[in-house]
Amino acid sequence: MTSSLEIATAGQKIDLNRLESILSKYYKRGRDALISVLQEVQVEYGRIPQESIEPIADTLNLFPSEVYGVVTFYPQFSLTPQGKCTIQACRGTTCHVKGADKIISTIENTTKLKEGETSSDLKFTFKTVTCVGTCALAPVMVINNKFLGKLYPKKVADILSQYEKG
Amino acid sequence: MRKDEDMTRLGSVEELNIYRESILAETDPNKICVRICMSGCRAYGAEEIRVAFNEEIKEKGLEDRIEIRKTGCHGFCSRAPVIIVDPKGIFYQQLTVDDVEEVVLETLVKGNIIDRLVYVDLKTGKRFPFTRDIPFYKEQTRNVLRNCGKIDPTNISHYIAQDGYSALTKILSTMSPRQAIEIIEKSGLRGRGGAGFPTGKKWHFAQIADNDTKYLICNASEGDPGSFKDRALLEGDPHLILEGMLVAGYAIGAKAGYIYIKAEYSLAVERLKTAILQAEESGLLGENILGSEFSFEIKVKEGAGTYVCGEETAILEAIEGRRGVPRPRPPFPAQSGLWNKPTNINNVETYANIPSIILNGVDWYSNIGSERSKGTKVLSLTGKINNAGLVEVPIGIPLRKVIFDIGGGIPEGKRFKAIQVGGPPGECIPESLLDSLLDFGSLETSGSTMGSGVIIVMDEDTCMVDIARFFLMLAEDESCGFCSPCRLGTRQMKDILDRIVAGKGEDKDIELLTILERVLKDASLCGYGQTCAIPVLTTIRYFQDEYKAHIHQKMCPVGRCKINYNL
Numbered sequence: 022m023t024s025s026l027e028i029a030t031a032g033q034k035i036d037l038n039r040l041e042s043i044l045s046k047y048y049k050r051g052r053d054a055l056i057s058v059l060q061e062v063q064v065e066y067g068r069i070p071q072e073s074i075e076p077i078a079d080t081l082n083l084f085p086s087e088v089y090g091v092v093t094f095y096p097q098f099s100l101t102p103q104g105k106c107t108i109q110a111c112r113g114t115t116c117h118v119k120g121a122d123k124i125i126s127t128i129e130n131t132t133k134l135k136e137g138e139t140s141s142d143l144k145f146t147f148k149t150v151t152c153v154g155t156c157a158l159a160p161v162m163v164i165n166n167k168f169l170g171k172l173y174p175k176k177v178a179d180i181l182s183q184y185e186k187g
Numbered sequence: 188m189r190k191d192e193d194m195t196r197l198g199s200v201e202e203l204n205i206y207r208e209s210i211l212a213e214t215d216p217n218k219i220c221v222r223i224c225m226s227g228c229r230a231y232g233a234e235e236i237r238v239a240f241n242e243e244i245k246e247k248g249l250e251d252r253i254e255i256r257k258t259g260c261h262g263f264c265s266r267a268p269v270i271i272v273d274p275k276g277i278f279y280q281q282l283t284v285d286d287v288e289e290v291v292l293e294t295l296v297k298g299n300i301i302d303r304l305v306y307v308d309l310k311t312g313k314r315f316p317f318t319r320d321i322p323f324y325k326e327q328t329r330n331v332l333r334n335c336g337k338i339d340p341t342n343i344s345h346y347i348a349q350d351g352y353s354a355l356t357k358i359l360s361t362m363s364p365r366q367a368i369e370i371i372e373k374s375g376l377r378g379r380g381g382a383g384f385p386t387g388k389k390w391h392f393a394q395i396a397d398n399d400t401k402y403l404i405c406n407a408s409e410g411d412p413g414s415f416k417d418r419a420l421l422e423g424d425p426h427l428i429l430e431g432m433l434v435a436g437y438a439i440g441a442k443a444g445y446i447y448i449k450a451e452y453s454l455a456v457e458r459l460k461t462a463i464l465q466a467e468e469s470g471l472l473g474e475n476i477l478g479s480e481f482s483f484e485i486k487v488k489e490g491a492g493t494y495v496c497g498e499e500t501a502i503l504e505a506i507e508g509r510r511g512v513p514r515p516r517p518p519f520p521a522q523s524g525l526w527n528k529p530t531n532i533n534n535v536e537t538y539a540n541i542p543s544i545i546l547n548g549v550d551w552y553s554n555i556g557s558e559r560s561k562g563t564k565v566l567s568l569t570g571k572i573n574n575a576g577l578v579e580v581p582i583g584i585p586l587r588k589v590i591f592d593i594g595g596g597i598p599e600g601k602r603f604k605a606i607q608v609g610g611p612p613g614e615c616i617p618e619s620l621l622d623s624l625l626d627f628g629s630l631e632t633s634g635s636t637m638g639s640g641v642i643i644v645m646d647e648d649t650c651m652v653d654i655a656r657f658f659l660m661l662a663e664d665e666s667c668g669f670c671s672p673c674r675l676g677t678r679q680m681k682d683i684l685d686r687i688v689a690g691k692g693e694d695k696d697i698e699l700l701t702i703l704e705r706v707l708k709d710a711s712l713c714g715y716g717q718t719c720a721i722p723v724l725t726t727i728r729y730f731q732d733e734y735k736a737h738i739h740q741k742m743c744p745v746g747r748c749k750i751n752y753n754l
């Protein structure tokens with residue numbers, strides 16, 4: 022775990038000023054601000070950088086291990102860099118009944134990614150989620166907050182090729 | 188209608204009433220208004236359609252005569268994108284940008300109905316141009332959803348015009364906290380988050396807890412896959428939830444409330460924040476609400492994923508900034524909740540029921556519903572069904588009616604096989620039990636596990652063993668890992684089901700699954716582990732033939748599971 026992390030983030034120095042400006046809003050706020058801080062950091066850097074964990078812990082008066090524990094618990098946070106395009110395929114119950122497995126295998130075949138992986142050029146990250154709440158349009162996927170419904174394999178492939186082009 | 192900028196701080200109940208009257212006086216009930224769903228329909232191009240309408244209206248100089256209104260969900264999601272044209276209530280479905288010009292010229296200007304866009308009933312072939320006649324709507328009782336799809340959720344004056352915040356003014360001017368709780372107790376309202384605990388009783392426990400600081404939480408984590416009713420309510424009528432929380436806050440003596448909302452619900456978060464800001468500016472939230480002694484603030488807390496985080500004690504942990512792992516109960520949150528203070532937690536839909544109960548009274552409310560459970564229930568109806576969408580019905584309605592009358596039956600002439608009701612802890616119900624009534628409880632108690640109101644319809648192409656396996660896969664994934672019966676039990680059950688669908692099932696497997704289900708039920712720490720294997724239990728009970736076909740004949744009767752014949 023640690024070693025792949027180190028590889029993934031090695032050599033990428035993060036811009037600490039951006040972290041500082043997030044943290045300055047939360048000084049002395051304590052533990053209850055932790056998840057909000059992490060959400061902002063995740064949006065800012067597209068991940069929770071290793072180097073940010075100690076400063077976050079210091080700001081909120083926590084142990085780094087506590088911050089780490091929360092980061093690894095919630096699926097919203099990731100320690101590794103995410104692709105520019107995040108594809109979230111729904112595998113909730115309705116989507117499953119309506120053939121989500123075909124959608125997921127189309128995404129896997131087109132992007133050559135397995136669930137949870139990010140392409141080496143940092144273009145795509147592929148995740149699955151359990152229900153995004155547009156089940157009436159199942160099967161559904163979400164690409165960078167855009168909801169796409171009533172999917173079938175060809176439609177998925179077409180959409181992905183558009184994103185592939187940029 | 189007034190613009191938000193005109194809104195000034197309302198200093199008393201009287202001022203709110205005057206303001207409402209002035210809005211109503213300025214409203215022309217005959218004005219042509221196109222109501223466009225900006226919730227679920229967005230996934231099907233509603234935003235582009237709205238933009239096209241605005242451009243078209245502008246180009247033709249019709250802006251003064253016609254209003255293009257952004258609303259919440261109309262409910263008939265399988266027909267997305269949907270618009271309703273007032274004052275006649277014309278219903279157009281599956282619209283595209285290319286239809287917009289014609290709608291403007293023919294319908295908005297000349298008043299003609301465009302046949303092509305009208306809903307045609309699949310069973311009878313009959314056309315239904317008006318919303319009120321469509322069978323999908325006709326069989327519903329829309330109370331909680333009454334404003335959803337009607338008002339612009341980003342405009343507080345729309346809500347106020349629909350008697351919004353009247354329940355608040357009623358309790359502030361005529362009721363003690365104790366009286367407010369009594370009404371909710373007598374109404375028979377039960378929690379809509381799944382368990383159906385009597386709401387008034389819960390409020391009572393929080394009220395009698397002796398502490399100066401108390402909290403309120405609105406559970407908007409909506410974790411059950413297949414459920415979108417909380418999202419629709421928050422996106423379509425956010426002030427209704429705020430008002431419900433205000434009444435609860437007043438009743439139990441809390442000064443602060445949190446709305447804990449699912450990470451993916453970014454639009455709902457935006458709508459809520461707008462609504463909170465407007466309510467604060469109007470003097471309906473914050474210090475000395477409407478000039479009274481009552482002060483209350485509401486904050487939005489965005490979740491970070493995980494299903495178990497919808498469990499009430501896990502929410503407490505998450506809001507406090509910890510890993511979202513449930514706490515052992517007792518103590519119950521009403522005694523010791525957020526930061527160890529007495530805390531009341533209710534689901535979004537529970538709060539949404541409150542204003543109408545306060546306004547219309549106990550008798551009105553308890554006339555709707557079943558013997559055991561009063562009021563209506565909002566259902567998320569999806570799967571292999573013609574009329575998928577958001578539905579509100581009186582509790583106690585036969586399931587068959589929901590599936591075949593409102594839902595319009597199964598598409599493509601396929602046969603009905605089962606419904607899964609109530610999310611992951613719900614039962615899989617076969618055709619023979621479709622005359623059961625929608626209620627809290629279980630099939631054994633002559634109700635069904637209505638739970639959060641998820642109904643997923645499955646047709647003859649669905650393999651029930653695969654469905655059981657699917658739920659266990661979910662259960663294993665989402666188990667927070669804190670207690671071992673749940674962490675290990677879900678894994679064991681999933682492995683067995685994996686084997687069965689791969690054609691490697693053994694004779695003893697069905698019994699083994701049944702035993703493991705009981706272990707999970709008896710020994711897990713929280714409701715999650717205790718109930719997550721119910722889909723397995725009920726598929727074994729009602730669809731055992733399918734299990735046996737996989738295990739003994741090494742075949743999947745519907746041909747879904749890829750069984751390896753080389754075994």
Ligand SMILES: Cc1cc2nc3c(=O)[nH]c(=O)nc-3n(C[C@H](O)[C@H](O)[C@H](O)COP(=O)(O)O)c2cc1C
Pocket residue numbers: 377378379380381382383384386406407408409410411494495496497498499500532533534535537713714715
């Ligand atoms: C694993 C688990 C997940 C839950 N998820 C939700 C949820 O997403 N939304 C919800 O309102 N209640 C959920 N509940 C139920 C809550 O614990 C709690 O009973 C409910 O919020 C109380 O509100 P009510 O009385 O208004 O229903 C869940 C319970 C369990 C055990």
Ligand code: FES
Pocket residue numbers: 111112113114115116117151152153154155156159160161412413414
């Ligand atoms: S199950 Fe896929 S969006 Fe709800």
